[in-house]
Amino acid sequence: MGERLDIHNSETPVLCRSCEARHRGMCGALKPDELVEFARHTRKERHEHGDELIGDSTAIHSYANVMHGVVKLSKVLEDGRQQVVGLQFAPDFLGRLFGRESVLTAEAASTVDLCVIPRPALEQMINRTPALERRLMQQTLRELDEARDWMVTLGRKTAQEKVASFLYLIAMHADPAAEPVDGVSFELPLSRADIADFLGLTIETVSRQLTKLRQLGVVSISNNRTVEVPDLEVLQGLCG
Amino acid sequence: MGERLDIHNSETPVLCRSCEARHRGMCGALKPDELVEFARHTRKERHEHGDELIGDSTAIHSYANVMHGVVKLSKVLEDGRQQVVGLQFAPDFLGRLFGRESVLTAEAASTVDLCVIPRPALEQMINRTPALERRLMQQTLRELDEARDWMVTLGRKTAQEKVASFLYLIAMHADPAAEPVDGVSFELPLSRADIADFLGLTIETVSRQLTKLRQLGVVSISNNRTVEVPDLEVLQGLCG
DNA sequence: CACATTTTTTGATCTGAATCAAACCGTCGC
DNA sequence: GCGACGGTTTGATTCAGATCAAAAAATGTG
DSSP, rough: OGGGGGGGGGTTTTHHHHHHHHHHGGGSSSSSHHHHHHHHOOOOEETTTTTTTOOOOOOEEEEEEEEESSEEEEEEOSSSSEEEEEEEETOOOESTTOOBBEEEHHHHHHHOEEEEHHHHHHHHHHHOOOHHHHHHHHHHHHHHHHHHHHHHHHHHHOHHHHHHHHHHHHHHHOTOOTTTTSOEEEESSOOOHHHHHHHOHHHHHHHHHHHHHHHTSSSSTTTTTEEESSOOOHHTTOOO | OOOGGGGGTTTTHHHHTTHHHHHSGGGGGGHHHHHHHHHHHHHHEETTTTTEEEEOOOOOOEEEEEEEEEEEEEEEOSSOOOOEEEEEEEEOEOOOOOOOOOSSSSEEOOOOOOOOOOHHHHHHHHHHHHHHHHHHHHHHHHHHHHHHHHHHHHHEEEEEHHHHHHHHHHHHHOTOOOTSSSEEEEEEESHHHHHHHHOOHHHHHHHHHHHHHEEEESEEETTEEEESSSSSHHHHHOOO
């Protein structure tokens, strides 16, 4: 667990020092010299809300770490029906390893800072650094767990439970340290339309359920975006 | 692609010679001597339809390859609502790598043959054999892709499309070589109740939609289990 | 084989969420 | 300040799929 010993090492690239990926993300697997090598290939990119980061069926030329913001992963049926299949927060890894082309669309749900690395550079690094591959494996397994949890929500929960589950998910990501006992406050990273696409509902139903949760005193919402949850345990109780 | 050159090598363990995992599964990553080493730790197990292979919230002591049959992965909410979150066919890998305890239930959906390996043995092998870890990574990524595809089905498709998608999924697994142009015939590995839990529907709705597909001439079903699809392309067209 | 049990199908009715429609509310530019 | 415009909320109605109920078919059993 001595991974942080080198934080004050002058060799650590400046940009990496405050990066979440360095601590909790994939770069935590890298030794100082490996990190320097890694940073030689990366570039920082800022994207605004709505920007498409990866297009469906486009060739995969690069990967990235989410440094800040929220990325929305989604799929669409030919007739336009859309389903959000994942949300990525800092310090998640972005991109489909070993894939020929992307099978989904990635879009900036908020202002997003990415640390982008070209595909060949990362793949060489993975081949040389087992610890890095292991980290990425663990993140992939976590994403699989999350996807399966969400399948339960999509397949078996009521609209009310879905909306509560969504708020709970965001609350936990906004403040991962929060105990369910505490109250928390956070900004919704998604519009009602995106929330609906995440939950397999319509905009109207999402709105109605939010209203209902407000009436129950489970949450209060200001400016359509700022959510306050006085008691996370109550919210959790409504998740089904 | 010379992986099969050693098939006639007398060193290849007898049980492995006809095993799908040896060819398309994780054991394809092993060199002959590694395979021998691997086989020293494994045991073959047969389970009957309905047997619980892994219990929710139980410690993970071993992993396995599915040699034959279908395994159903599912999750339940406290009040008993159930969602099937995955199906594993030969030669899929079974078990949550690096996890402390299982977050789901695995159950034999048919008679299932497993090649079981104790957790420490596999983990040591992974640490010594990068190619093995890579294979498992690829399988995990594939499972993640499948989970996300299924999220679209659960969140955005109609009952008819869900049932068609399920039949199409099974048809493709029953005969992976089949072109969508051909017709195929296969046995359903799941009961109506399991299908309903997979699709987020009720038994009655599944039954009604199957009847409707039969009336449309898209499938014909005998003995409740044997399905014939005269034209896979038509079925695919109904998947949404 | 007859009988009991489980699984599946079919039918009638109900309901939660979708759809259709309109009002409301920032906020942005002029 | 005003109107225009996207996003959100609220209301009325419809409908797909759930629920309740029972018949029919498959499966097991002495």
